[in-house]
Amino acid sequence: xxxxxxxxxxxxxxxxxxxxxxxxxxxxxxxxxxxxxxxxxxxxxxxxxxxxxxxxxxxxxxxxxxxxxxxxxxxxxxxxxxxxxxxxxxxxxxxxxxxxxxxxxxxxxxxxxxxxxxxxxxxxxxxxxxxxxxxxxxxxxxxxxxxxxxxxxxxxxxxxxxxxxxxxxxxxxxxxxxxxxxxxxxxxxxxxxxxxxxxxxxxxxxxxxxxxxxxxxxxxxxxxxxxxxxxxxxxxxxxxxxxxxxxxxxxxxxxxxxxxxxxxxxxxxxxxxxxxxxxxxxxxxxxxxxxxxxxxxxxxxxxxxxxxxxxxxxxxxxxxxxxxxxxxxxxxxxxxxxxxxxxxxxxxxxxxxxxxx
Amino acid sequence: xxxxxxxxxxxxxxxxxxxxxxxxxxxxxxxxxxxxxxxxxxxxxxxxxxxxxxxxxxxxxxxxxxxxxxxxxxxxxxxxxxxxxxxxxxxxxxxxxxxxxxxxxxxxxxxxxxxxxxxxxxxxxxxxxxxxxxxxxxxxxxxxxxxxxxxxxxxxxxxxxxxxxxxxxxxxxxxxxxxxxxxxxxxxxxxxxxxxxxxxxxxxxxxxxxxxxxxxxxxxxxxxxxxxxxxxxxxxxxxxxxxxxxxxxxxxxxxxxxxxxxxxxxxxxxxxxxxxxxxxxxxxxxxxxxxxxxxxxxxxxxxxxxxxxxxxxxxxxxxxxxxxxxxxxx
Numbered sequence: 001x002x003x004x005x006x007x008x009x010x011x012x013x014x015x016x017x018x019x020x021x022x023x024x025x026x027x028x029x030x031x032x033x034x035x036x037x038x039x040x041x042x043x044x045x046x047x048x049x050x051x052x053x054x055x056x057x058x059x060x061x062x063x064x065x066x067x068x069x070x071x072x073x074x075x076x077x078x079x080x081x082x083x084x085x086x087x088x089x090x091x092x093x094x095x096x097x098x099x100x101x102x103x104x105x106x107x108x109x110x111x112x113x114x115x116x117x118x119x120x121x122x123x124x125x126x127x128x129x130x131x132x133x134x135x136x137x138x139x140x141x142x143x144x145x146x147x148x149x150x151x152x153x154x155x156x157x158x159x160x161x162x163x164x165x166x167x168x169x170x171x172x173x174x175x176x177x178x179x180x181x182x183x184x185x186x187x188x189x190x191x192x193x194x195x196x197x198x199x200x201x202x203x204x205x206x207x208x209x210x211x212x213x214x215x216x217x218x219x220x221x222x223x224x225x226x227x228x229x230x231x232x233x234x235x236x237x238x239x240x241x242x243x244x245x246x247x248x249x250x251x252x253x254x255x256x257x258x259x260x261x262x263x264x265x266x267x268x269x270x271x272x273x274x275x276x277x278x279x280x281x282x283x284x285x286x287x288x289x290x291x292x293x294x295x296x297x298x299x300x301x302x303x304x305x306x307x308x309x310x311x312x313x314x315x316x317x318x319x320x321x322x323x324x325x326x327x328x329x330x331x332x333x334x335x336x337x338x339x340x341x342x343x344x345x346x347x348x349x350x351x352x353x354x355x356x357x
Numbered sequence: 358x359x360x361x362x363x364x365x366x367x368x369x370x371x372x373x374x375x376x377x378x379x380x381x382x383x384x385x386x387x388x389x390x391x392x393x394x395x396x397x398x399x400x401x402x403x404x405x406x407x408x409x410x411x412x413x414x415x416x417x418x419x420x421x422x423x424x425x426x427x428x429x430x431x432x433x434x435x436x437x438x439x440x441x442x443x444x445x446x447x448x449x450x451x452x453x454x455x456x457x458x459x460x461x462x463x464x465x466x467x468x469x470x471x472x473x474x475x476x477x478x479x480x481x482x483x484x485x486x487x488x489x490x491x492x493x494x495x496x497x498x499x500x501x502x503x504x505x506x507x508x509x510x511x512x513x514x515x516x517x518x519x520x521x522x523x524x525x526x527x528x529x530x531x532x533x534x535x536x537x538x539x540x541x542x543x544x545x546x547x548x549x550x551x552x553x554x555x556x557x558x559x560x561x562x563x564x565x566x567x568x569x570x571x572x573x574x575x576x577x578x579x580x581x582x583x584x585x586x587x588x589x590x591x592x593x594x595x596x597x598x599x600x601x602x603x604x605x606x607x608x609x610x611x612x613x614x615x616x617x618x619x620x621x622x623x624x625x626x627x628x629x630x631x632x633x634x635x636x637x638x639x640x641x642x643x644x645x646x647x648x649x650x651x652x653x654x655x656x657x658x659x660x661x662x663x664x665x666x667x668x669x670x671x672x673x674x675x676x677x678x679x680x681x682x683x684x685x686x687x
Contacts, residue, residue, distance in 0.1 A: 128668070
């Protein structure tokens with residue numbers, strides 16, 4: 001029996017408390033420093049990305065190492081359609097779906113030739129795809145300037161709903177709402193919708209088909225699942241989540257450049273999914289939060305700690321972060337292969353030592 | 358025509374390096390049916406170790422002869438890389454031999470990140486100039502230039518490939534490797550120590566990678582902690598092109614990929630020059646007037662070719678040029 005049915009009063013009290021905490025969070029963080037609200041916003045974007053990748057890696061079991069390419073597609077679609085670069089200034093609710101659509105097309109383009117491939121081949125091809133997208137963005141500045149090359153695109157429009165601007169501060173009911181805080185609320189709303197979609201998706205007919213393919217593709221095929229279409233759908237759907245996240249990233253940062261879409265970012269998102277628990281929505285969210293905030297904490301602690309211990313900076317926090325990611329991937333796979341918060345089915349699979357041969 | 362011959366020479370040189378690295382991928386794939394994802398980083402470590410040794414030796418008051426210094430660099434890089442290859446197998450692959458396929462791949466990615474950033478800490482974040490100590494005479498063939506280093510790289514690769522082929526096909530241990538690749542369980546029953554064979558395969562692959570690393574360093578004159586990534590990807594594409602698991606395939610694939618890349622980079626600028634397209638000429642006449650060229654894709658797209666080849670092979674001939682095995686063994 002679920003906790004919700006056993007103790008309804010307690011359950012709803014808990015939900016209310018969490019809701020109040022989530023609403024109050026940016027206001028509290030603003031007092032600490034607006035930087036932390038920005039960090040929280042980025043963390044939410046990474047949750048979007050991790051959830052999108054989770055569809056591909058966690059649900060369908062297809063290892064995608066070029067996921068950041070879809071984020072890049074979304075970000076650049078937004079940047080091109082809402083900046084002085086082309087002189088276009090469409091509202092964000094028009095662009096975000098367009099970005100999602102383009103990312104979705106990119107996902108299908110990547111998926112179509114690679115569908116027949118097994119896990120490790122797929123990983124390398126997706127890696128190559130990610131690189132192709134990055135190389136394209138870097139070089140599509142001549143002879144026709146589309147992406148503005150390595151310089152990136154600046155002065156991207158922020159979100160705007162009617163007269164409500166998202167980049168400046170406003171005071172309502174005597175409370176100061178900074179730009180990042182306003183973004184936080186819209187991100188939170190979209191996040192809730194995305195989580196709901198993911199949870200429903202997991203239990204849906206398609207979600208179960210994905211799991212079936214992940215567990216045994218031949219058996220899934222024998223059960224009448226159109227594996228080609230269902231895998232393609234996983235790619236396309238994961239990609240469109242990435243595209244939406246990319247568009248919001250563009251708007252929040254106001255600036256995009258190819259630097260933001262390197263392989264390390266793909267690996268970071270993959271680490272979030274793997275560490276949190278492939279296939280488990282809540283685990284993936286926890287993984288994304290963990291890997292978003294730990295590096296920030298490192299930034300504030302590693303430097304003083306090293307100064308105190310050795311009198312100089314030995315290890316750059318950025319490098320330490322990557323070392324920790326690497327070690328986290330290795331250690332998670334060796335000692336908790338299903339992640340910190342595994343999905344129940346994955347847990348069985350890894351415990352049973354099932355081999356895929 | 359000079360451009361053509363020049364690009365063939367350049368392609369053969371990079372192709373030989375790809376072939377050496379591709380052999381590492383293909384051998385490891387042969388015995389455990391998994392991609393050694395961190396293989397590119399082993400190449401990078403090889404180049405880095407050689408860089409340190411060569412810089413140190415060349416900087417002494419009475420330096421050894423240049424050839425001896427270079428040899429010392431290679432001699433230091435090989436054991437260092439072999440150790441890393443062994444560690445890779447012990448940490449990232451052996452404990453997960455019975456886990457789902459995704460697991461060792463992810464640990465290998467982790468190891469690759471760790472190796473990269475350790476190299477960043479030990480050496481530098483910036484590209485380092487590889488000391489050019491040996492004389493590099495330039496010869497001319499049909500109007501194209503070939504340097505001493507290019508000749509040395511091609512010859513050394515041929516020697517190494519011949520040695521590897523002899524080792525795999527003519528020695529007892531080579532037979533054990535082939536038996537393990539054929540069927541690990543049956544090989545074990547016949548008295549082959551599978552763990553030893555698999556570890557040895559990683560180590561041999563790493564030794565080849567070390568030599569390849571020194572070659573890349575000397576050829577391009579530069580080392581960087583991220584150089585292993587692209588090189589590894591290309592070499593993997595080469596292995597797939599030739600048919601992964603097949604030694605001759607890796608050699609062929611490497612050379613072919615090197616040629617495709619060099620010729621592609623040499624000609625793509627001309628081919629995508631819109632001013633030369635009859636249909637487009639009129640439309641862009643205004644912009645062509647300036648300097649007569651409007652190049653859509655220049656040689657900065659060079660890195661894309663390897664992936665296009667990879668994707669094309671996987672779509673049209675997944676088993677590669679020489680591969681017999683079906684790549685898709687679910």
